[in-house]
Amino acid sequence: MSKSKKKYLPVVLLGIACIALLTTYIIISNNKKEDKEPIGEPIQKSSFLLNTIITITLYDSQDEGIIDGAMELIGEYEKVYSRTMETSEVYKLNHGTLEKAKGGNDSYKISDTLADILEKSLYYGNLSEGRFDITIEPITAQWDFISENAVIPEKNDLETALPLVDYKNLILRDNTVTFLKEGMGIDLGAIAKGYIADRVKEYLLEQGVKSAMINLGGNVLAVGKKPGGEAFKVGIQKPFAGRNEIVAAMDIDGKSVVSSGIYERYIKKEDNFYHHIIDPSTGYPYKNDLIAVTIISNKSVDGDGLSTSCFALGLEKGMELIESLEDTYAIFITDDYELHYTKGFFDNIKVTEVK
Numbered sequence: 001m002s003k004s005k006k007k008y009l010p011v012v013l014l015g016i017a018c019i020a021l022l023t024t025y026i027i028i029s030n031n032k033k034e035d036k037e038p039i040g041e042p043i044q045k046s047s048f049l050l051n052t053i054i055t056i057t058l059y060d061s062q063d064e065g066i067i068d069g070a071m072e073l074i075g076e077y078e079k080v081y082s083r084t085m086e087t088s089e090v091y092k093l094n095h096g097t098l099e100k101a102k103g104g105n106d107s108y109k110i111s112d113t114l115a116d117i118l119e120k121s122l123y124y125g126n127l128s129e130g131r132f133d134i135t136i137e138p139i140t141a142q143w144d145f146i147s148e149n150a151v152i153p154e155k156n157d158l159e160t161a162l163p164l165v166d167y168k169n170l171i172l173r174d175n176t177v178t179f180l181k182e183g184m185g186i187d188l189g190a191i192a193k194g195y196i197a198d199r200v201k202e203y204l205l206e207q208g209v210k211s212a213m214i215n216l217g218g219n220v221l222a223v224g225k226k227p228g229g230e231a232f233k234v235g236i237q238k239p240f241a242g243r244n245e246i247v248a249a250m251d252i253d254g255k256s257v258v259s260s261g262i263y264e265r266y267i268k269k270e271d272n273f274y275h276h277i278i279d280p281s282t283g284y285p286y287k288n289d290l291i292a293v294t295i296i297s298n299k300s301v302d303g304d305g306l307s308t309s310c311f312a313l314g315l316e317k318g319m320e321l322i323e324s325l326e327d328t329y330a331i332f333i334t335d336d337y338e339l340h341y342t343k344g345f346f347d348n349i350k351v352t353e354v355k
Helices: 064-081 089-094 112-127 134-140 155-164 192-206 300-313 315-323
Strands: 024-027 043-049 052-058 107-109 170-173 176-179 212-216 219-223 232-237 246-252 256-261 266-269 272-275 290-297 329-334 339-341 351-353
Touching: 043 064, 052 064, 052 192, 064 089, 064 112, 064 192, 089 112, 112 134, 112 170, 112 176, 112 192, 112 300, 134 155, 192 212, 192 219, 192 256, 192 300, 219 232, 219 300, 232 256, 232 290, 256 300, 290 300, 290 315, 300 315, 300 329, 315 329
Parallel strands: none
Antiparallel strands: 024 232, 043 052, 052 212, 107 176, 170 176, 212 219, 219 256, 232 246, 246 351, 256 290, 266 272, 290 329, 329 339
C-alpha cells in the first residue's frame, strides 16, 4: 500500500526529546489519565557518544543515576566498536595490533562483545545477499561526510580497495576472527547503534524502569508505554526538510524505529550528489529511487541491519524482504516523495500521515 505525498506543510513539534541525523523524532506528550496516580515529570539527559547525540528519557523514575549508568554502558561499547578510536578493539583489529590467534597471520582473538555483534552482522550479510557488508571499511575509510572540506575519493584508490571488501572473506569461529585477505577491515557503523540500544534497554529493565525512550542518534527504542498507558509517538523526518517537519507520526509500544536515508550525511560537489550509504560492489553510494527507509521492529539491531539492507536492495526487493519477516514493518520513501508501506503495517502500527 502506498500513498502519494508530494506536498507537505511544516509541523511544529513541542517537547522534542532528541534530534539526530535528521531521521526520527520522539514526540513527547505528558498527558496523564485522571484515574492514574500522578508521577513526576520525565527526566532526561543527553551526551555526545558514538559520534552523535545520545538522549535517554525516563518516565517512571526520578533516579538520574540510572541514566548515568546507561551512558557509561554506551561508552564502554564505544570502546569496543569504534572504527576511529585508537584504543578500541575494532581499531586494533583493523590495524593488526590485537593478540594473534593460532591458525594464521590474519587471525585474531576477540572479546565476546565483539564476537556477538559480528555474528549478527554476518547474518545480515547473508540476508541482504551481500548488500550489507561490514568489511566495507577499506572503502568507508576513504569517504568523509563530516568535514566541511570533504574530498571525493580517487577512483583508482577505490578500485584498489574493492577486492578487500567481501564479508565471506571474514571467518568467525567462536572468539577468533580471520581475514582471508591482507588489508581487510570492518566497519560496524551500520549496526552498532542498534545493537547498543538493545543492551541499554536490557539495562533499564534490570533497573526496574518500565517506561523510557532511548534515542541513539536517530535509533529510537521504546521501553514499554507512557505511565498513563498510552503509546509513545515517534515522528518520521521529512527528507531534506527542516527539523520540525515530519511525514508521519506512529504510536510505538516497546518497539524500535530506525531510519536510513540519503539526506542524513552527504556531499555535494558541483552537480554531483554523494550520500553515505555505500555500495560495497562499487565503492560509491547506491543509486536507486529511494530517499529513505524506516524499519519498525522489536529489536533495534534488526532495525539497523534491515534499514541499510533494504535501502541497498531497493523498493521491490526491500519490501519483499520485510514482508518475509515476522513482527517487522517498514516505510519506504521514494524520490517522488511517495510513502510505501509493507503489508500488515496498518494492522499493527497506528500511523498518522502529515499532508
